[in-house]
Amino acid sequence: MRLFLSPPHMSGKELEYIQEAFENNYIAPVGPFLERFEKSVAKFVQAPAALALCSGTAGLHLSLRLLGIGPKDKVAVSDFTFIASLSPILYQGAAPILIGCDESWQMDPNALEEALQKERPKAVILTHIYGQSADVKSIKELCERYGVHLIEDAAESLGTTFDGQYTGTFGILGVYSFNGNKLLTTGGGGVLVGPKELIERARSLATQAREPGVEWYEHKTYGYNYRLSNIAAAIGVAQMEVIEERIAKKRQIFAWYQELLSEKASFMPELPKSFGTRWLTTALFEADPLRILHELKKEKIESRPLWKPMHMQPLCKEFAYFGQKKEEELFAKGLCLPSGTAMNKEDVQMVCEVIGRCLG
Numbered sequence: 085m086r087l088f089l090s091p092p093h094m095s096g097k098e099l100e101y102i103q104e105a106f107e108n109n110y111i112a113p114v115g116p117f118l119e120r121f122e123k124s125v126a127k128f129v130q131a132p133a134a135l136a137l138c139s140g141t142a143g144l145h146l147s148l149r150l151l152g153i154g155p156k157d158k159v160a161v162s163d164f165t166f167i168a169s170l171s172p173i174l175y176q177g178a179a180p181i182l183i184g185c186d187e188s189w190q191m192d193p194n195a196l197e198e199a200l201q202k203e204r205p206k207a208v209i210l211t212h213i214y215g216q217s218a219d220v221k222s223i224k225e226l227c228e229r230y231g232v233h234l235i236e237d238a239a240e241s242l243g244t245t246f247d248g249q250y251t252g253t254f255g256i257l258g259v260y261s262f263n264g265n266k267l268l269t270t271g272g273g274g275v276l277v278g279p280k281e282l283i284e285r286a287r288s289l290a291t292q293a294r295e296p297g298v299e300w301y302e303h304k305t306y307g308y309n310y311r312l313s314n315i316a317a318a319i320g321v322a323q324m325e326v327i328e329e330r331i332a333k334k335r336q337i338f339a340w341y342q343e344l345l346s347e348k349a350s351f352m353p354e355l356p357k358s359f360g361t362r363w364l365t366t367a368l369f370e371a372d373p374l375r376i377l378h379e380l381k382k383e384k385i386e387s388r389p390l391w392k393p394m395h396m397q398p399l400c401k402e403f404a405y406f407g408q409k410k411e412e413e414l415f416a417k418g419l420c421l422p423s424g425t426a427m428n429k430e431d432v433q434m435v436c437e438v439i440g441r442c443l444g
């Protein structure tokens with residue numbers, strides 16, 4: 085491939101920090117870089133506390149565990165998202181209630197309200213997709229009115245704000261992903277943010293729930309092996325140092341696409357009062373997006389259809405759905421375009437030329 089969708093982009097400090105971890109022999113899921121990484125994320129998004137984990141999915145799973153979600157419970161979740169927003173609900177034996185999107189491409193508050201009235205879920209998992217913010221204030225207000233926990237799946241939206249506040253910090257718990265294709269990466273990882281007391285309980289659950297204060301392994305409950313390693317956290321510390329630069333570049337790439345494709349495509353909106361990172365530039369075409377995808381592939385350029393809505397997945401056939409199925413049209417017409425932060429304007433021009441040729 086000449087151009088990937090969103091490949092890792094190192095700051096240049098990663099190896100130096102890894103070297104430091106090696107010199108101190110902190111090759112373990114403990115060590116000073118873990119604390120530095122957690123502090124840097126918490127400080128950046130202005131969250132009370134943060135916990136570094138092996139994945140964003142682990143963060144969502146821990147959130148449900150912490151809030152006592154189990155079999156017989158229902159959890160409302162964005163329908164237009166990646167499966168990892170939903171699968172932790174199944175890990176807990178609970179039932180997902182799928183909530184469709186509105187013209188913002190994000191969870192529709194009206195559909196959510198109907199689901200809150202009819203299904204009485206115990207929690208809501210709200211995804212902020214493609215680096216853009218959902219109408220999180222309306223959704224939070226609804227959750228408060230109906231006495232439901234709000235968990236934010238901000239896996240794709242680290243650095244995005246709504247009304248000046250970072251996504252991931254509106255709900256009781258929020259999750260960021262540091263997977264290889266995200267704005268920043270630890271080569272696979274996630275961070276859970278929330279109140280100190282919950283994060284301390286999550287820390288225990290993420291390390292097999294060993295009771296403190298005794299020499300032997302004492303367990304009153306079961307946990308998981310979900311911690312990030314100190315080595316991966318060293319990469320994360322170096323990545324957090326360039327977060328502002330990376331956000332500015334993602335937005336620049338989006339602006340180039342917008343300029344060059346203005347007559348050929350329409351783009352994901354940015355809600356008033358929000359500031360998105362444009363983690364991926366996503367566009368809708370009047371032509372079959374798979375035709376464009378194959379043309380790009382011939383030129384060794386990676387692109388991807390928009391998320392296939394959860395209600396269209398064979399896995400989710402039996403789950404309740406609220407909404408207007410607007411996401412079906414997005415899936416039918418949309419593509420994620422290469423958005424790596426090492427790209428320059430010539431790269432974007434090349435992608436747009438191929439698209440232009442394909443559209444005739």
Ligand SMILES: Cc1ncc(COP(=O)(O)O)c(C=O)c1O
Nearest residue numbers: 139140141166168169239261263
């Ligand atoms: C919306 C969404 N939720 C959750 C995840 C899961 O994050 P991770 O891959 O770090 O487990 C991802 C990305 O991978 C995602 O895009």
